[in-house]
Amino acid sequence: MSIDNLKESLQKLHATLESGAPVDPEIKALLQTLDADIQKVLANNADATLAPPAEEASSDLVNQAQKISARLAVRHPHLEPVFRDIADMLTKMGI
Template sequence: MDQENLKDLLKQLHEGLNSTDQVDEELKSLLHALDSDIQQLLSAEKAQDDPVYAGLTERSQALSAQFAAKHPRLEPVLRELGGMLEKIGV
């Protein structure tokens, strides 16, 4: 797993979120939950085959679709994040 690339994408996502006040609270909450799960995966607190991580790719892709219309600047970062998660099998 290329942890540095995942960390860079998460950093870009955080910076993008901090630079806009137009993200609703529900979407922010979903993004923070996704980020937390990815951070736990990266810190090896749980195994990649843990059921918590089974849906990370799908969650990332669903959030990407929600962002596409409202936040086109942030959507590519989420799309790339989903692609990386898919490659590592989570």
């Protein structure tokens, strides 16, 4: 999995959020927070002078993504497949 694939999946999630059924504010806020956290990690990884993300930070992102995925499966099943792909990519990339 590459960072480009992850960015593409994040863009797909954004497009799905904008074009699909309304998403409750709690889920939307969680997704925005996770997106911001992922963007920070990607920006840090793009800077060769910075170390890779700490294992704890990576684990937090994966746990956060898995919790959101479970909520999406119940409340917004149309978003869950796209988001599951993002969670899987984070795990495979060690982010």
